[in-house]
Amino acid sequence: xxxxxxxxxxxxxxxxxxxxxxxxxxxxxxxxxxxxxxxxxxxxxxxxxxxxxxxxxxxxxxxxxxxxxxxxxxxxxxxxxxxxxxxxxxxxxxxxxxxxxxxxxxxxxxxxxxxxxxxxxxxxxxxxxxxxxxxxxxxxxxxxxxxxxxxxxxxxxxxxxxxxxxxxxxxxxxxxx
Amino acid sequence: xxxxxxxxxxxxxxxxxxxxxxxxxxxxxxxxxxxxxxxxxxxxxxxxxxxxxxxxxxxxxxxxxxxxxxxxxxxxxxxxxxxxxxxxxxxxxxxxxxxxxxxxxxxxxxxxxxxxxxxxxxxxxxxxxxxxxxxxxxxxxxxxxxxxxxxxxxxxxxxxxxxxxxxxxxxxxxxxxxxx
Numbered sequence: 001x002x003x004x005x006x007x008x009x010x011x012x013x014x015x016x017x018x019x020x021x022x023x024x025x026x027x028x029x030x031x032x033x034x035x036x037x038x039x040x041x042x043x044x045x046x047x048x049x050x051x052x053x054x055x056x057x058x059x060x061x062x063x064x065x066x067x068x069x070x071x072x073x074x075x076x077x078x079x080x081x082x083x084x085x086x087x088x089x090x091x092x093x094x095x096x097x098x099x100x101x102x103x104x105x106x107x108x109x110x111x112x113x114x115x116x117x118x119x120x121x122x123x124x125x126x127x128x129x130x131x132x133x134x135x136x137x138x139x140x141x142x143x144x145x146x147x148x149x150x151x152x153x154x155x156x157x158x159x160x161x162x163x164x165x166x167x168x169x170x171x172x173x174x175x176x177x
Numbered sequence: 178x179x180x181x182x183x184x185x186x187x188x189x190x191x192x193x194x195x196x197x198x199x200x201x202x203x204x205x206x207x208x209x210x211x212x213x214x215x216x217x218x219x220x221x222x223x224x225x226x227x228x229x230x231x232x233x234x235x236x237x238x239x240x241x242x243x244x245x246x247x248x249x250x251x252x253x254x255x256x257x258x259x260x261x262x263x264x265x266x267x268x269x270x271x272x273x274x275x276x277x278x279x280x281x282x283x284x285x286x287x288x289x290x291x292x293x294x295x296x297x298x299x300x301x302x303x304x305x306x307x308x309x310x311x312x313x314x315x316x317x318x319x320x321x322x323x324x325x326x327x328x329x330x331x332x333x334x335x336x337x338x339x340x341x342x343x344x345x346x347x348x349x350x351x352x353x354x355x356x357x
Contacts, residue, residue, distance in 0.1 A: 007324060007342045008317055015349045016318045040253035040261040045332035056308035060315045068268075070320070071218070072260040073330050075210035079256070083205035087227045091205060091234040095197035 031058045034065060043072060179203035181255045190242055201234065207256055208233050208263045215267040233266045305352055310345035313338055 034042075034055050041047050042055040059066050179202035188196040212226040212233070237245050248258050306314070309331075316327040317338075324342075328335045 007339055012346055013318055015346065015353065016314050018353065019349055036261045036265055037247070037249060037252055037258065040258040043261070043330075044253045044257050046253055053308040056312045060308065060311035066315065066320070067218070068261070068264055069330065071211065071214045071264055072257070075207060075214055075260050075264075076256065078210040078213075079207040079260075081206060081210065083209040083230070084227055087209060087230050088201055088205050090231050091201045092198045094234055094238050095192060095194055 031061060034058050039065070039069060039072075043069060184255070186248075186250070186255075190246060192242070197238075204234075204256075204259055205230070207260050211260050211263040212267050215264060215271065219268075219271050221271060229267045229270050230263070232270045233263045236266050237262075302352070305348060306345055310341055310348070313341045314345055317342060 032054065038047070038051070038055060042052055047055065059069060179199055181203050184200050184203060185193075185196055189200050209226060209230045212229040213223060216223055216226050216229055244262065248255065252258075253261075313327060313331075316322045316330065317324070322330075324335045324338045328338045331338065
């Protein structure tokens with residue numbers, strides 16, 4: 001104890017030690033346990049006097065609970081020191097993965113879509129491919145232009161009247177046979 | 178540094194990633210400080226504090242953040258509640274780890290017993306001291322805290338601790354004088 005404090009003389013310590021070694025009393029284990037939320041409220045000074053007295057009775061009799069209270073009070077004083085970056089990064093990654101897992105596990109329409117997701121993606125890619133092909137083909141003239149070129153050639157040779165040069169050549173060829 | 182005041186607790190419970198990231202930034206220093214103390218008290222390397230703290234975060238978001246949902250802002254501040262919960266989780270983590278690594282024959286029976294072995298039988302006759310007086314004596318004599326430290330823990334001023342100590346001593350003297 002701090003030497004400046006006017007408490008804690010040897011005689012007083014001896015009195016306390018004598019009390020601890022004194023006659024038996026009802027077992028302290030019979031005291032009701034203290035929940036974490038209750039201890040936190042006591043540490044913040046937020047309990048009613050009766051509830052605070054109950055926590056303090058347990059603290060006086062339960063070294064483990066007193067250790068917890070002292071650890072927490074000490075840690076809160078040290079909390080100004082930043083935590084390692086790798087802890088923050090790893091802890092922040094927890095919810096991203098958790099949310100994704102829950103989304104997959106969700107029922108209803110989203111689950112149905114999740115099952116068909118791969119098929120829908122393939123269909124979308126195939127559809128986009130077809131649109132690109134069709135657009136390119138249309139810009140190049142499409143079937144109509146190709147058919148029109150073919151029709152022109154056939155019509156030129158089939159339906160156009162033969163001029164005199166051509167007919168004369170054919171007549172000559174026929175005479176020779 | 179991130180603050181608990183900036184956290185939208187409802188959005189945090191709804192699983193919003195951005196809110197969780199802010200919560201982690203604010204909570205990590207507190208939880209890591211608790212983990213450091215717990216590993217030191219259990220004789221474990223201080224480097225393990227990060228793993229212990231990480232396990233606390235895992236528990237906070239397990240089962241759809243069931244543990245976080247149990248927080249009641251009307252009873253305690255988020256920082257204090259987190260520190261208490263983190264300590265319980267950290268002690269539990271180290272206890273499980275020790276049991277996993279040690280052969281069962283090597284574990285003392287007291288370590289696996291379910292009996293409430295932490296409770297000390299303080300021989301204070303009922304009604305002799307108030308709960309506060311008993312706790313003040315315990316802090317000053319068994320834990321060798323000074324008056325200022327005890328006052329900080331109890332959220333009272335140093336003079337109140339001295340006064341409580343004085344009244345407790347009067348009662349003890351009276352008790353033993355009568356008994357003798």
